[in-house]
Amino acid sequence: MIVVFLLCVIAGVPAASQTLDVCASCHINATCDDKADSSGKVCNCKYGFVGNGRTFCQDKDECQIGASKICGQHTTCHNTHGSYFCTCLSGYSPSNNMAVFIPNDGTHCQDVDECEVTGLCGEGGQCRNLEGSFECSCQLGYRVHNGAEPFHPHRDKASCRVVDCGQPASVEDTVLLSITGTRYGSVATFVCDEGFIWAGGDNTSVCGANGLWSGTTMVCEEILCGDPPMLPHAGQVWNGSSTPGSTVTYYCKTGFYHSEGNNVSLCTVDGHWTQLNISCKGNNLLQNIVSAVVGITLSLCCPESNNNQLNDVISVPVEVRCGAPPPIPHSVMLWDKISTVGSQVVYQCKSGYHSVGEGTVSVCSASGEWDEASLLCQEINCQEPVFKPHAKILWDGTSHIGSVVHYQCDEGYHTRSLRNSSVCGENGQWEDIDLWCEAKCGPVPFLANSEVVWHNRSIVIHRCVEGYHSWRGSNVSVCSSSGVWQEATLRCIEIKPPVTHLYVLNEKCVRWKAEKYEEDTEVYKVTYIGSRDYQRSFRDKRKQFLSSKADQLELCLKLLPVTNYSISITAVSARFTATITTNTSLPVPPAPVVYYREFETSAPTLRLRRSANTLDPISLYQVFVLPVEEIMVFDCSGRGHPDPSMKTKSSSEYITAQILLTRIGPELTFTVGDGLHYGGFYNAPLNNGRNYYIILRAVSQWKTDLKSSCVLWAKIGGMSYVLRVSSLSAAASVGLVALAILIGYSCIWFFKRT
Numbered sequence: 001m002i003v004v005f006l007l008c009v010i011a012g013v014p015a016a017s018q019t020l021d022v023c024a025s026c027h028i029n030a031t032c033d034d035k036a037d038s039s040g041k042v043c044n045c046k047y048g049f050v051g052n053g054r055t056f057c058q059d060k061d062e063c064q065i066g067a068s069k070i071c072g073q074h075t076t077c078h079n080t081h082g083s084y085f086c087t088c089l090s091g092y093s094p095s096n097n098m099a100v101f102i103p104n105d106g107t108h109c110q111d112v113d114e115c116e117v118t119g120l121c122g123e124g125g126q127c128r129n130l131e132g133s134f135e136c137s138c139q140l141g142y143r144v145h146n147g148a149e150p151f152h153p154h155r156d157k158a159s160c161r162v163v164d165c166g167q168p169a170s171v172e173d174t175v176l177l178s179i180t181g182t183r184y185g186s187v188a189t190f191v192c193d194e195g196f197i198w199a200g201g202d203n204t205s206v207c208g209a210n211g212l213w214s215g216t217t218m219v220c221e222e223i224l225c226g227d228p229p230m231l232p233h234a235g236q237v238w239n240g241s242s243t244p245g246s247t248v249t250y251y252c253k254t255g256f257y258h259s260e261g262n263n264v265s266l267c268t269v270d271g272h273w274t275q276l277n278i279s280c281k282g283n284n285l286l287q288n289i290v291s292a293v294v295g296i297t298l299s300l301c302c303p304e305s306n307n308n309q310l311n312d313v314i315s316v317p318v319e320v321r322c323g324a325p326p327p328i329p330h331s332v333m334l335w336d337k338i339s340t341v342g343s344q345v346v347y348q349c350k351s352g353y354h355s356v357g358e359g360t361v362s363v364c365s366a367s368g369e370w371d372e373a374s375l376l377c378q379e380i381n382c383q384e385p386v387f388k389p390h391a392k393i394l395w396d397g398t399s400h401i402g403s404v405v406h407y408q409c410d411e412g413y414h415t416r417s418l419r420n421s422s423v424c425g426e427n428g429q430w431e432d433i434d435l436w437c438e439a440k441c442g443p444v445p446f447l448a449n450s451e452v453v454w455h456n457r458s459i460v461i462h463r464c465v466e467g468y469h470s471w472r473g474s475n476v477s478v479c480s481s482s483g484v485w486q487e488a489t490l491r492c493i494e495i496k497p498p499v500t501h502l503y504v505l506n507e508k509c510v511r512w513k514a515e516k517y518e519e520d521t522e523v524y525k526v527t528y529i530g531s532r533d534y535q536r537s538f539r540d541k542r543k544q545f546l547s548s549k550a551d552q553l554e555l556c557l558k559l560l561p562v563t564n565y566s567i568s569i570t571a572v573s574a575r576f577t578a579t580i581t582t583n584t585s586l587p588v589p590p591a592p593v594v595y596y597r598e599f600e601t602s603a604p605t606l607r608l609r610r611s612a613n614t615l616d617p618i619s620l621y622q623v624f625v626l627p628v629e630e631i632m633v634f635d636c637s638g639r640g641h642p643d644p645s646m647k648t649k650s651s652s653e654y655i656t657a658q659i660l661l662t663r664i665g666p667e668l669t670f671t672v673g674d675g676l677h678y679g680g681f682y683n684a685p686l687n688n689g690r691n692y693y694i695i696l697r698a699v700s701q702w703k704t705d706l707k708s709s710c711v712l713w714a715k716i717g718g719m720s721y722v723l724r725v726s727s728l729s730a731a732a733s734v735g736l737v738a739l740a741i742l743i744g745y746s747c748i749w750f751f752k753r754t
Contacts, residue, residue, distance in 0.1 A: 048082035091132035124160035141184035225267035252280035322364035382424035440483035449492035464492035628691035691717030
């Protein structure tokens with residue numbers, strides 16, 4: 001509640017017995033003071049001016065002695081008419097937090113820590129505060145671009161750019177298996193090229209802060225099958241190559257023919273020649289030759305002989321001997337030294353060799369030849385030693401029976417096995433050992449809301465579990481040589497809608513929370529459509545765009561009153577829309593602008609000028625009549641009484657007129673007490689000789705909601721008054737002051753809130 005006391009005296013009446021003295025001659029920028037000896041008055045220039053006090057007082061330029069002397073360090077001095085003020089230089093702020101100051105209260109300029117402003121140095125930059133300034137440098141994983149460090153983002157063109165190593169260079173005999181990215185900390189993994197086997201070293205390369213990939217120590221050795229095996233009674237057609245895919249073709253030697261089996265052997269990717277089943281057999285021509293010789297002899301010497309005689313000669317038994325059986329390389333013969341037809345010899349591979357093929361027996365045939373045994377004795381060879389991850393192989397290169405290979409764990413790894421060596425056994429296999437090199441770093445690191453995709457004890461690749469997405473950072477953990485995991489910086493956050501926590505603030509602004517990567521700039525399209533139940537043709541449709549990196553956003557929309565709104569926020573890149581509805585309330589109407597007057601007549605005519613922004617179809621004006629009875633109390637929010645007959649002791653005011661705004665133009669002329677009806681209210685004539693106050697109330701109303709503001713429109717009668725107004729706005733009261741001054745009154749206003 002506001003209590004207003006108004007005491008007015010007619011202006012223009014001079015004070016009685018006013019005496020002019022020397023003070024009347026003082027300069028406008030001087031004061032009139034008593035002389036020291038009390039002998040009269042004297043004119044002295046005010047502070048900030050110099051002169052004689054009467055004819056001139058000119059401005060004193062305090063800044064001429066220097067800013068540092070009058071304002072202090074790091075300041076600029078500004079002279080004004082009769083005074084001066086100080087400001088701080090760029091990079092400094094006043095200790096009293098005021099834009100301008102006069103250092104008579106100890107205010108001084110202190111250094112501003114510019115680094116408190118987030119993002120001042122740009123992406124990847126780190127700020128360092130200086131006295132009166134600051135400088136920027138680049139964080140690990142970023143390099144300065146278009147300049148040198150340190151740099152100033154407002155003065156220099158330099159900025160920080162993320163380190164990008166590009167695609168890693170190919171390593172001899174290897175191919176790139178996978179890559180986690182090309183930025184700082186990214187890991188590239190290699191495998192041996194086709195035809196090669198991993199012999200040792202690290203198979204990864206890491207993108208360093210210098211923008212270069214670290215060199216991999218991976219060693220890939222070529223896969224070789226060695227010399228192809230020898231076969232009995234067979235020769236070879238071979239180009240000398242023993243790499244995977246090479247071939248050797250076998251053929252039967254003179255006196256033997258290819259009876260069956262495959263005659264081509266292939267070098268496989270595991271370093272072995274494929275087995276052969278070729279069989280070369282001798283030609284059985286001895287008996288045919290003997291028969292032919294005997295027949296020719298008989299026909300020449302004894303023409304009279306007949307075929308029976310020839311057959312008798314041919315049928316004469318001839319003892320056939322096969323001689324010594326042919327040797328098979330790397331085998332021993334079990335033989336009774338008899339080489340007649342039907343004799344047998346059994347072959348058996350020597351120690352250190354194993355048999356290839358099933359034909360270990362050779363028989364002396366009637367042709368005088370030993371049947372070829374298909375046995376082939378090959379040296380027992382364990383081939384390449386077993387590969388143990390993260391271990392070096394210490395080996396002399398031999399792979400025969402009894403050869404030994406030693407294993408040594410790589411740096412950063414250790415083993416709990418009691419044995420670290422393997423022996424080539426008689427079965428052609430390296431002895432199996434339980435050696436396993438474990439990273440000294442221990443169990444793989446755990447990242448919240450993530451899972452391990454792949455790991456090999458020294459490198460772990462993580463990814464976010466279902467329902468979460470990565471929030472920048474590296475997804476690779478590496479076990480360092482010191483035995484400590486360099487953990488991945490990956491953050492997995494719950495997948496949420498791009499726009500959340502949407503609400504309307506004070507019927508004017510919308511606020512929401514953005515779910516996105518911190519560094520990303522999102523563009524938001526804000527569309528809002530308004531409609532009114534009482535005004536079917538009304539439609540307020542607008543849209544705005546907002547681009548921001550912030551995660552908390554606010555946008556003020558200037559919504560119209562008494563309107564139903566549907567507001568949609570669309571995150572453009574995410575293609576996600578959130579919608580909210582709101583209803584704006586009825587506002588307090590602005591106080592009417594009236595022409596205040598005081599009248600002696602009982603039927604005064606009053607005027608009102610309406611501004612454009614008050615032309616609202618749901619508003620109306622009410623004219624209140626307050627008969628003066630000593631101290632009156634008026635409540636602007638009250639309904640009032642429809643006619644004078646309903647007044648009570650506690651409330652004597654009444655409504656004399658109600659005027660709908662749809663029936664009047666920008667200006668209104670109204671005569672109080674003309675005896676007519678206005679909006680159902682009787683404009684009763686006023687009594688002569690009584691004093692009245694006329695109050696105009698502007699009303700905005702929708703359904704049961706009502707808002708109003710009041711202004712004093714006129715006074716009727718000549719009695720001085722004291723008026724107490726309840727719910728009369730301060731703005732309306734100030735308007736009364738202005739009106740009172742316009743009509744030539746010198747007024748003193750007292751406000752008291754209760």
